[in-house]
Amino acid sequence: MNIVKLGYKNIADRPLSTLLSLLLLTLGVGMIALLLQVNRHIQQQMENNIRGVDMVVGAKGSPLQLILSAVYHIDAPTGNISLHEAEQLRKNRLVAAGIPLSYGDSYKGYRIVGTDHQYPELYKAPVSNGRLWQEPFEVTIGATIAQNLGLQIGDTFMGTHGMGEGSEIHDEHPYQVVGILGYANAVIDQLILTATESVWEVHHHEEEKSENHPGEENHAHEEADEKHSETTAHDGTPGEEREITAMLIRFRSPMAMIQLPRMVNENTNMQAAVPAYEINRLFNLLGVGVDTLSTIALVIMAVSGLSVFISLYNALKDQQYEMALMRTYGATRWQLVWLVLQEGLLLAGLGFLLGILFSRVGLLLISGLMEARYHYSFSGGEIIREEWQLLVASLVIGLLASLLPAVRAFKINISKTLAYD
Amino acid sequence: MLITRSLTFSYDHRATFQFPDISLEAGTDLLILGKSGIGKTTLLHLMAGLLSPGTGHVELMGTELQTLSPAKLDRFRGRHIGLVFQRPHFIRSLSLQENLALVQYLAGKRQDKARSQQVLESLDITHKRYDRPHLLSQGEQQRATIAMAVLNNPQLILADEPTSSLDDTNCLNVASLLKQQAATTGAQLVVITHDHRLKAHFQNSILL
Numbered sequence: 001m002n003i004v005k006l007g008y009k010n011i012a013d014r015p016l017s018t019l020l021s022l023l024l025l026t027l028g029v030g031m032i033a034l035l036l037q038v039n040r041h042i043q044q045q046m047e048n049n050i051r052g053v054d055m056v057v058g059a060k061g062s063p064l065q066l067i068l069s070a071v072y073h074i075d076a077p078t079g080n081i082s083l084h085e086a087e088q089l090r091k092n093r094l095v096a097a098g099i100p101l102s103y104g105d106s107y108k109g110y111r112i113v114g115t116d117h118q119y120p121e122l123y124k125a126p127v128s129n130g131r132l133w134q135e136p137f138e139v140t141i142g143a144t145i146a147q148n149l150g151l152q153i154g155d156t157f158m159g160t161h162g163m164g165e166g167s168e169i170h171d172e173h174p175y176q177v178v179g180i181l182g183y184a185n186a187v188i189d190q191l192i193l194t195a196t197e198s199v200w201e202v203h204h205h206e207e208e209k210s211e212n213h214p215g216e217e218n219h220a221h222e223e224a225d226e227k228h229s230e231t232t233a234h235d236g237t238p239g240e241e242r243e244i245t246a247m248l249i250r251f252r253s254p255m256a257m258i259q260l261p262r263m264v265n266e267n268t269n270m271q272a273a274v275p276a277y278e279i280n281r282l283f284n285l286l287g288v289g290v291d292t293l294s295t296i297a298l299v300i301m302a303v304s305g306l307s308v309f310i311s312l313y314n315a316l317k318d319q320q321y322e323m324a325l326m327r328t329y330g331a332t333r334w335q336l337v338w339l340v341l342q343e344g345l346l347l348a349g350l351g352f353l354l355g356i357l358f359s360r361v362g363l364l365l366i367s368g369l370m371e372a373r374y375h376y377s378f379s380g381g382e383i384i385r386e387e388w389q390l391l392v393a394s395l396v397i398g399l400l401a402s403l404l405p406a407v408r409a410f411k412i413n414i415s416k417t418l419a420y421d
Numbered sequence: 422m423l424i425t426r427s428l429t430f431s432y433d434h435r436a437t438f439q440f441p442d443i444s445l446e447a448g449t450d451l452l453i454l455g456k457s458g459i460g461k462t463t464l465l466h467l468m469a470g471l472l473s474p475g476t477g478h479v480e481l482m483g484t485e486l487q488t489l490s491p492a493k494l495d496r497f498r499g500r501h502i503g504l505v506f507q508r509p510h511f512i513r514s515l516s517l518q519e520n521l522a523l524v525q526y527l528a529g530k531r532q533d534k535a536r537s538q539q540v541l542e543s544l545d546i547t548h549k550r551y552d553r554p555h556l557l558s559q560g561e562q563q564r565a566t567i568a569m570a571v572l573n574n575p576q577l578i579l580a581d582e583p584t585s586s587l588d589d590t591n592c593l594n595v596a597s598l599l600k601q602q603a604a605t606t607g608a609q610l611v612v613i614t615h616d617h618r619l620k621a622h623f624q625n626s627i628l629l
Contacts, residue, residue, distance in 0.1 A: 001522035001532060006512070013514035325510050328471065329569070330499015330528040332492045415466040418506065 003335055007342045010315065017311035018347065024304030025351025029394060030358030031297035035290060036386045037363050041378040043283075046072070048186045050275040052122050054257065057086060057264055058246035063273035064282060070101055070246035071275055073111050073187055076163070077104060080243040081270045089264065090247070094256035099248040102199040105159040105170065110145050112159050112175070112192045114199035114244075122248070123184040129153060130179030136197040140179035144189040151177050159202065170202050185379075200242065301397065308347050309401035312340060316405045323409055324417035333410050340406040341399060348398025352391050356383070422447055423468070423577055423609055427477035430463055437475065440464050441627060447576070450603060450610035452619055455629030461613045464629070465581050468611065469502050470494050482576055499528035503570030503608070505599070507582035509562040511554035517541075517565055518550040521572055528573045540568045543605070544598065560591050564598065571602040578603050580612045584619060596622045 011018050049071055058066040059079030068075035083100070090098035099122060102114035113119075117132055120140070130153045132140050141151055151157070156174040175194060183189055251257060257274070264272035316323075323336050360381045367378040423445040431437040438460035445451055455461045466472040468479055470486040479486045481501060489497055511520050521537040541547040544564040549557055554565045563583070570578055580599060584592040596612075596619055603610035612619065620626060 001515075001519055001526050006515070006523060009514040009519070319513075321510055322512050326512070326523075326527060327495060328469065328498060328502075328504045329524045330496055332495045334492070335527070415463075415471040418471070419462050419466070 003339050004342060007339055007346055010319070010339075011343055011346060014311065014315060017307075017314070021304060021307045021311050021347050022351050022354060024300060024307050025348065025394065025397075026354040026358050028297050028301030028304050029352050029355025029390060030362065031300065032294060032390055033356055033359035033387055034362045034366075035293055035297065036384060036390075037359060037381065038366060038378075039290065040384060041363075045186075045378075046279050049123075050279065052250055053248045053275050054251040055249040055261060055264075056246055056273050056275060057081065057089060057249060057270045058273070060269070060271045063271065064278050066246065066271060066273045067275050067278040069103075070248065071187070073103070073113070073191065077245045078271070080245055081247075083242040083244050085268055085270060086244060086247045089249070089268070089270070092260070094252050094260055095249055096252040097250045100196055100244045101246045101248065102196050102244045104245065105161055105199065105202065106163050107157050107159055107175070107192055108149060109163065110142075110149075110190060110192055111163070112139070112194060112199070114194055114196035116196065119193060119248075120181060120188060123186045123188040125181040125184035125186070125188045127179050128182035130177070132179055133194050134178075136195050136201055137173055137175050138178045139175045139192050139194040139198075140181060141177055141193070142181050142189040142191050143183040145192060146180045151180075153177050153180065173198070173202050196244065301393070304351065305397040305401045308344055308398060309404070311347075312344055312402050312405040315343075316340065316408055320412065320417050323412050324414040327412070327414045328418070333412075336409040336412070337406045340409045341402045344398040344402025344405075345395055346398075348394045348401075349391075351398075352394040355390075355394075356387065422480075422482060423611070424480040425468065425477065426480075428464070428467055428479070429475045429477060430460070430467060430472060431475055438463055440467070440477075440629075443627075445609050445611070445625075447609060448604075448607055449625065450600060450612070450623055452623035452626035453611065453613045453629060454615065454617065454620065454626055455613075456615055459629050461615070461629060462581055465579050465611075465613050468577075469504060469579055470498050496529055499524075500530070500573060501576045503573065503575035503578045505566055505570045505578065505580040505583050507585055509554070509566035511562075511565070511569075513553065513555055515553075516551050517546070517554045517557075517568075520554055520565075520569060524569050524572050530573055537568075537572060540572050543602070544568050559587070560594070563587065563591070563595055567595070567598055567602060571606060571608070574606045574608075576608055578608050578610045580610070580614075582614050582616070583612065584616050585614065589618065592616070592618050593622075 053071060056066055056070045058070055058077065059081050061078030065075050066078050069077045086098065086100060089095065097118060099115060099118045101119075103111050105112045120127070120132065125142075127140065128143065130140070145151065155177045158174055159170045161168040161170060175192070175198070181188065249260075251260065261272040261274055264270055326336065327333075363378060363381055370378065423443065425440065425443045427442065428440040429437055430440075440460070443451070453461065453464065463472065467474050470479065470489075473487060484497065486494060486497070511517075512523060515523060518537065521540070522532050525532045525537070538547070541550055544567060546557075546561055546564050546568065549561055549565070554562060557565060570580075578599065583599065584595050587595060599610060599612065600622065602608075612623070
């Protein structure tokens with residue numbers, strides 16, 4: 001038996017008020033930790049994906065939408081741009097590299113992206129199995145897709161028009177898996193990569209089909225996502241009329257940041273968007289929501305502190321006699337102070353642990369949801385620096401809440417307490 | 422050896438309690454009788470070092486209580502003085518055995534299971550050691566509180582009205598248990614009470 005054990009026994013002896021204090025602490029800590037973790041994961045994912053992309057060009061429209069669709073593949077494309085125009089830009093002396101992207105089709109919810117071999121290089125995604133695509137309709141798939149859909153080299157599948165699973169199937173052109181990428185912890189893990197020509201060819205045939213059966217045109221095109229863009233190539237005029245959806249640009253020098261976006265926006269039919277800037281804007285928009293939630297969580301934590309205080313204060317009223325009794329058995333004032341402080345700290349520490357547990361369960365649930373909806377997943381729930389600060393904050397709350405009861409325990413008048421009972 | 426000399430105490434300036442000098446040899450007992458309100462509990466608290474006297478001093482085994490620092494006085498009390506109260510009190514969240522372990526811990530002694538076992542046996546409440554003491558019957562509670570008082574082999578056992586709420590049979594039991602426990606540990610026993618039933622059981626008694 002010692003003071004620590006006694007403190008624990010005392011807390012366990014008043015289960016209701018302990019439960020209330022722990023519940024509030026768990027909620028407060030859990031919400032804040034969850035926000036911190038989600039924020040960190042989103043930021044990490046977002047930043048991981050814009051590495052090496054200084055600017056994105058695509059069809060005119062919302063710049064945020066362009067970034068979300070071309071870099072993160074979570075929004076519909078803004079439309080198409082002329083391949084010729086994009087190539088012109090790529091030849092600009094300020095541009096170090098340009099990666100063409102053509103997308104709009106999918107397989108089981110995973111996007112099929114027509115591009116070139118610079119794209120896997122951009123994310124440093126190694127080929128873990130097989131090889132990169134060479135011919136049209138050969139595909140190399142991201143690691144997550146291989147795992148989730150169980151696709152293997154040699155398997156074939158049909159693409160679906162648009163993102164929905166119930167949409168029209170391009171059944172004339174099966175894709176064949178020739179390679180599987182290793183994990184890059186970036187959006188590429190969730191993409192099906194193929195040659196740009198594959199996408200052109202699929203939709204080229206589509207056009208022909210539509211021309212042959214004009215009545216079906218509505219069905220073929222408008223039923224799909226209205227923002228879905230066709231990546232088309234018209235017969236006989238290769239190059240000139242070919243279109244892509246977007247191009248990821250890397251600058252040769254920081255100078256380009258000042259000149260190129262303006263030039264593109266003013267002088268071409270394309271739109272230029274800077275990922276770093278747009279993501280910043282997105283975070284600022286989200287920030288309002290995050291701030292509101294953190295405020296609520298902070299209020300809950302403050303209330304939990306109050307609850308710990310009331311719990312300890314009430315307990316002390318009941319335990320006044322016990323405290324005096326302990327003094328007659330040889331306990332010093334400081335032992336009683338430590339007993340009370342320690343009860344507060346124990347509650348706070350326990351609340352913190354439960355809160356972290358709560359946040360990790362929440363993270364797992366959100367991760368599952370994100371995975372199912374956006375094919376994005378969070379991994380790793382290690383304690384981050386802010387959570388250590390949260391631990392300190394919890395302990396400070398526990399300490400503050402037990403300070404006044406501790407002072408009262410210190411000042412107990414043994415003789416009076418024993419005599420008037 | 423317990424010695425008190427020219428003790429006075431006042432709660433406010435109007436009334437001052439004056440107490441007779443007491444000198445008690447080791448192994449003897451003393452009954453202090455007096456009506457309510459005459460300062461019996463005050464005297465007991467003075468002897469236990471729970472109150473500091475206005476004048477005079479209390480000496481136990483050659484140590485003058487008033488010269489000790491507060492923390493040292495707490496330790497001294499825990500090691501050398503056992504207190505029995507009118508109404509038994511315990512730490513509610515602990516079992517009887519844990520209460521006893523806490524008493525040993527607070528006195529800075531080794532947590533000796535054999536010793537607490539021995540005390541429980543001598544008071545015939547071994548079978549209740551895992552129960553919460555406040556849930557025991559009144560007689561058992563009274564015995565449990567004696568167990569806590571004598572556990573650390575105190576040189577002085579101070580009992581404040583230990584029998585006033587008990588019937589005749591239990592009164593007799595408690596008195597003989599207290600004397601018996603004091604005898605086994607060679608302690609001086611001081612009982613303060615208004616209960617005249619006890620007079621027959623003590624060799625020495627003074628009237629306040």
